[in-house]
Amino acid sequence: MNRYSHPALSFRCLTTVWALLLVLTGITVFVSRLDLGALNIWAALGIATLKASLVVLYFMHLKHEPRLLKLCLFIALLTLASFIGLTFFDVLYR
Amino acid sequence: MTMQRDATAARLGMWLFLFSELLLFGGLFLLYAVYLARYPADFVAGGRQLDLLLGTGNTILLITSSLTVALALSALQQGRRRLCLGLLCATVLASLLFLVNKGVEWQAKFDHGLFPGGARLEETAPGQKVFFGLYFVTTGLHGLHVLIGAALLLWILGLVGSGRVTEQDPVMLENGALYWHLVDLIWIFIFPLYYLLL
Amino acid sequence: MAKQNDRGFLQASDRQPLLFDWIFSVDHKRIGLLYLYSVGAFFLAGVALGVLLRLELIAPGPTIATAQTYNALFTLHGVVMIFLFIIPGIPGAFGNLMLPLQIGARDVAFPRLNLLSWWLYILGAFMALTSLFSGGGPPDTGWTFYVPFSSETPTNVSLALLAVFIIGFSSILTGVNFVTTIHRLRAPGMHWGRLPLFVWSLYATAWVQILATPVLGITMVLLMVERLIGLGLFDPGRGGDPILYQHLFWIYSHPAVYIMILPAMGVVSEIIPVFARKPTFGYKAIAASSVAIAAAGSLVWGHHMFVSGMSDTAILVFSLLTFLVAIPSAVKVFNWVATLYRGSISLEPPMLFALAFVFLFSIGGLTGLILGSAATDVHVHDTHFVVGHFHYVMFGGTGFAFFAALHYWLPKVFGRMYNMKAATIAWAIIFVGFNLLYFPMMLVGLHGMPRRYYDYLPQFQQLNVIATAGSWVLAAGLLLMFVNLYRGMRRGAAAGSNPWQAATLEWVLTSPPPAESFSQPPQVTHGPYDLQQAGKP
Numbered sequence: 025m026n027r028y029s030h031p032a033l034s035f036r037c038l039t040t041v042w043a044l045l046l047v048l049t050g051i052t053v054f055v056s057r058l059d060l061g062a063l064n065i066w067a068a069l070g071i072a073t074l075k076a077s078l079v080v081l082y083f084m085h086l087k088h089e090p091r092l093l094k095l096c097l098f099i100a101l102l103t104l105a106s107f108i109g110l111t112f113f114d115v116l117y118r
Numbered sequence: 119m120t121m122q123r124d125a126t127a128a129r130l131g132m133w134l135f136l137f138s139e140l141l142l143f144g145g146l147f148l149l150y151a152v153y154l155a156r157y158p159a160d161f162v163a164g165g166r167q168l169d170l171l172l173g174t175g176n177t178i179l180l181i182t183s184s185l186t187v188a189l190a191l192s193a194l195q196q197g198r199r200r201l202c203l204g205l206l207c208a209t210v211l212a213s214l215l216f217l218v219n220k221g222v223e224w225q226a227k228f229d230h231g232l233f234p235g236g237a238r239l240e241e242t243a244p245g246q247k248v249f250f251g252l253y254f255v256t257t258g259l260h261g262l263h264v265l266i267g268a269a270l271l272l273w274i275l276g277l278v279g280s281g282r283v284t285e286q287d288p289v290m291l292e293n294g295a296l297y298w299h300l301v302d303l304i305w306i307f308i309f310p311l312y313y314l315l316l
Numbered sequence: 317m318a319k320q321n322d323r324g325f326l327q328a329s330d331r332q333p334l335l336f337d338w339i340f341s342v343d344h345k346r347i348g349l350l351y352l353y354s355v356g357a358f359f360l361a362g363v364a365l366g367v368l369l370r371l372e373l374i375a376p377g378p379t380i381a382t383a384q385t386y387n388a389l390f391t392l393h394g395v396v397m398i399f400l401f402i403i404p405g406i407p408g409a410f411g412n413l414m415l416p417l418q419i420g421a422r423d424v425a426f427p428r429l430n431l432l433s434w435w436l437y438i439l440g441a442f443m444a445l446t447s448l449f450s451g452g453g454p455p456d457t458g459w460t461f462y463v464p465f466s467s468e469t470p471t472n473v474s475l476a477l478l479a480v481f482i483i484g485f486s487s488i489l490t491g492v493n494f495v496t497t498i499h500r501l502r503a504p505g506m507h508w509g510r511l512p513l514f515v516w517s518l519y520a521t522a523w524v525q526i527l528a529t530p531v532l533g534i535t536m537v538l539l540m541v542e543r544l545i546g547l548g549l550f551d552p553g554r555g556g557d558p559i560l561y562q563h564l565f566w567i568y569s570h571p572a573v574y575i576m577i578l579p580a581m582g583v584v585s586e587i588i589p590v591f592a593r594k595p596t597f598g599y600k601a602i603a604a605s606s607v608a609i610a611a612a613g614s615l616v617w618g619h620h621m622f623v624s625g626m627s628d629t630a631i632l633v634f635s636l637l638t639f640l641v642a643i644p645s646a647v648k649v650f651n652w653v654a655t656l657y658r659g660s661i662s663l664e665p666p667m668l669f670a671l672a673f674v675f676l677f678s679i680g681g682l683t684g685l686i687l688g689s690a691a692t693d694v695h696v697h698d699t700h701f702v703v704g705h706f707h708y709v710m711f712g713g714t715g716f717a718f719f720a721a722l723h724y725w726l727p728k729v730f731g732r733m734y735n736m737k738a739a740t741i742a743w744a745i746i747f748v749g750f751n752l753l754y755f756p757m758m759l760v761g762l763h764g765m766p767r768r769y770y771d772y773l774p775q776f777q778q779l780n781v782i783a784t785a786g787s788w789v790l791a792a793g794l795l796l797m798f799v800n801l802y803r804g805m806r807r808g809a810a811a812g813s814n815p816w817q818a819a820t821l822e823w824v825l826t827s828p829p830p831a832e833s834f835s836q837p838p839q840v841t842h843g844p845y846d847l848q849q850a851g852k853p
Contacts, residue, residue: 034192035192036150041185042182045184046181048533052314056314064315065366068311069307072385076307080299080301083302095135099527100527101140103141103527103614104141106615108620111152112155113618113630114618114630115152117627124425127500128426130495131426131429131493134492134526135492137526138492138530142531143534144534145534157555234546247548253540254547255541
C-alpha cells in the first residue's frame with residue numbers, strides 16, 4: 025500500500041477523453057453563439073463542469089483514488105460554493 | 119536518511135495543495151460572479167472584445183498538453199522512458215505556445231488602449247472597467263501558473279532523463295502532472311466565462 | 317555518551333550544534349523549537365507595542381506619540397500579534413513539536429516542506445519589519461487593510477501585503493503537511509478514536525488553513541495590484557465594490573480566528589484530564605466539535621460587516637449562522653467542566669492556565685454573542701467593546717493556552733522543570749493584569765469610546781487609566797513567567813520522562829526526546845486519556 029501508484033491508464037482511454045474534451049469545447053463555443061438569455065451562462069458552466077469532471081476523473085486519476093480523496097475534493101468544492109453562495113445573500117438583496 | 123517514499127502521502131499532499139490553489143482562483147471567481155450579476159450587459163460587451171480565435175486556440179493547446187502529460191505518465195509507468203521524455207517535451211512546448219498566444223492577445227489589448235488607465239477603457243462604462251480588470255488579473259495569475267507549471271515539468275523532465283524519476287518511483291511526475299491538470303482545469307472555466315459571453 | 321543521550325535531539329551528535337544545524341534541520345522537533353523562539357520573540361515585540369499603545373491612551377490628547385505614529389503602532393501591533401504570533405503560534409511551535417510524537421510517527425509527512433514553511437514565515441516576518449523602515453513609512457491601515465484607505469494611503473502597505481501573502485503561504489504548507497501526516501503516519505493501533513484531542517484540533521485547523529488562507533492570498537494580491545496599477549476592482553468610481561473587499565478579507569480572517577483558537581482548545585483538552593486525573597468526559601463530542609467549529613466557523617464571516625452597508629438579508633443569515641457556532645464551542649466548555657467534576661484536581665501551573673482559559677474564553681465567547689446579534693452590534697461596533705472582546709478570546713483564550721502549553725510541554729522538550737512557585741505567582745499576576753486591562757476596555761466601549769482613535773473625551777479617562785495600569789501588571793507577570801521558564805529550561809531540576817503522569821505517546825519517550833523519536837513505530841494499546849496506562853505506548 026505504501027508504495028502504491030496507479031495502474032497506468034491506457035493510451036486509448038486517455039486519447040478518448042481528449043477527443044471528448046475537444047468535442048465539448050466545440051459544443052460550448054457553438055452554444056455560446058445561440059442567444060439563450062440567462063441560460064447561456066448556465067450552459068457554459070454546465071459544459072465546463074463536464075469537461076472538468078473528465079479531466080479530474082481520468083487525467084488526474086481520481087476515478088482510481090480511494091474514497092477519502094473524493095470526499096476531500098467534495099469538501100473543497102463545497103467550501104468554495106458556500107463562500108460564493110453566502111456572498112450572494114449580500115449582493116442580491118442589497 | 120533513506121526515508122521510505124510514501125507515494126499515497128505525496129499524492130494526498132499534492133491534492134491538498136491543489137485545493138488551496140482552487141480556492142485562490144475561487145476568490146477571483148467570486149468577484150466575477152458578483153460583478154456579472156451586477157453588470158450583465160457590460161460583461162457581454164467586454165467579452166465581445168476578446169479574441170475568440172486565440173481563446174479557443176489556447177483552450178485546445180491546454181487540453182492537448184494535459185493529454186500529453188497524462189500520456190507521459192502512462193508511458194513512464196509502462197517503462198517507455200524515451201516516449202515519456204518526448205511527451206513531456208511536447209507538453210512544455212505547448213505551454214510556451216500558450217504563453218506566446220497570451221502575450222499576443224495582451225499586446226493587442228494594450229494597443230487598443232484596453233488596459234487599466236488606457237485611453238479607450240477609461241471612456242467605457244464602469245462594468246467594462248471591472249470586466250477588463252478581472253480579465254487581466256485572472257489571466258495574468260493563470261499565466262503565472264502556466265509558467266510555474268512549465269518550469270516544474272521541465273525540472274521533472276530532467277529527473278526522468280537522469281533516471282531519478284522511474285517506472286518504480288514515478289510520484290514526482292504524478293504530482294507534476296496533477297499540477298499541470300489543475301492549470302488546465304482553471305482555464306476550462308476561464309474560457310467560457312471570459313471569451314464566450316454573448 | 318550518556319551526556320549526549322541526556323540532551324536528546326537538542327544535541328544529536330558529538331559536537332555542540334551550530335546555528336546551521338538548527339536553521340537547516342528537517343527534524344520536526346528542531347523546527348518546532350525554531351517556531352517557538354520566533355513566535356516568542358514576536359510576541360514580546362507585540363507586547364511592547366501594546367504597552368506603548370496603552371501608554372498613549374492613558375490621557376486624552378497627545379501623550380507620547382503623534383497621531384500618525386499611533387496609527388502605525390496599532391497596525392503593527394495587530395499585524396505582529398495576528399500574523400506572526402497567534403496564527404503560527406500553537407500549530408507551528410507545539411504542533412510541530414508534539415503532533416508526530418503524539419501519533420507515534422517518526423516525523424511529519426514532508427519534513428523538507430516543513431523547513432520551507434518556517435523559512436517562508438521568517439521571510440514574511442522580515443518583510444513585514446522592512447515595511448516599517450522603507451517606502452512611505454510604516455503602514456497605518458490597521459491589520460485589516462480595508463479599502464479604500466489601504467489602496468490610497470502613501471505608507472508602505474504593499475510590502476506589508478506581500479509579507480502577509482508569504483506568511484499565508486507558509487501557513488498553507490503547514491496545513492498540507494499536518495493533514496497528510498495525520499492521515500498517513502499514525503502508528504499501528506492509533507486509530508481515529510485514539511487520536512489525542514490536540515491532534516484532532518490540529519486536524520480541523522489544518523483544513524481551515526488549506527481552504528481559507530488562499531482567499532486571503534488572492535485578496536492581498538488584488539490589493540497589491542490595485543495599488544500598483546489601479547484595476548479599480550474595489551473602487552466605486554470605476555465600478556468596483558469596496559464591500560467585496562471586506563467579504564474576501566473576512567472569508568479568510570474569520571476562519572482564521574478558528575485557526576487561532578482551535579489548537580488552543582486542543583491544548584486545554586490535553587491538560588484538563590491529566591490534572592483532574594480523569595479520562596476526558598465526552599471525547600467524541602470534543603473531537604467532533606472541533607470539526608464542527610471549523611466547518612460552521614467558515615460560514616460566518618459576515619458578522620464583521622453588519623454596519624458596512626451589507627444587505628439586511630445577509631445580516632440576518634450571518635447572525636443566525638454566528639449563533640450556531642456557539643453550540644460546538646459550548647459543547648467543549650461543558651465537556652471540560654464535566655471532566656473536572658469529581659476529578660482529583662491538582663492546581664499545577666499548566667492546569668491554572670488551562671482553567672483561566674476556560675473562564676476567560678467563556679467571557680470572550682459570551683461577549684461575542686452580543687456582537688453577533690445585529691441589533692446590539694450596531695451599538696457597539698468599532699468601539700473598545702470589540703477590542704476587549706477579541707482580546708478575551710485571542711489573548712485570554714489562545715494566549716493563555718499557549719502559556720499552558722509552555723508549562724505543560726517544555727519539561728518534555730528540555731527535560732528540565734521550572735520553579736512551580738514562581739510559575740504560580742506569574743500566573744496570578746498575569747490573570748489579574750489581564751482582567752484589569754481588558755475588562756475596563758469593554759466598559760469604556762459600552763460607554764461609546766471608539767476603537768483606533770488617537771484621542772478621546774475626558775469622561776473616558778478613568779477606565780483608560782485602569783486599563784493602562786493593567787497593562788503594566790500584565791507585562792510584569794509575563795516578564796516573570798518568561799524569566800522563570802528560561803531559567804527552568806537552562807538550569808532546572810531533571811523533569812523525568814513523564815512528570816505529569818499523562819497517557820499520550822509523547823510521554824513514553826525520554827525527556828528531551830531522542831533525535832530519532834519512534835524510529836520503530838510503537839504499537840498503541842490504549843486511548844490518549846487512559847491514565848492508568850500512563851507511560852506505556
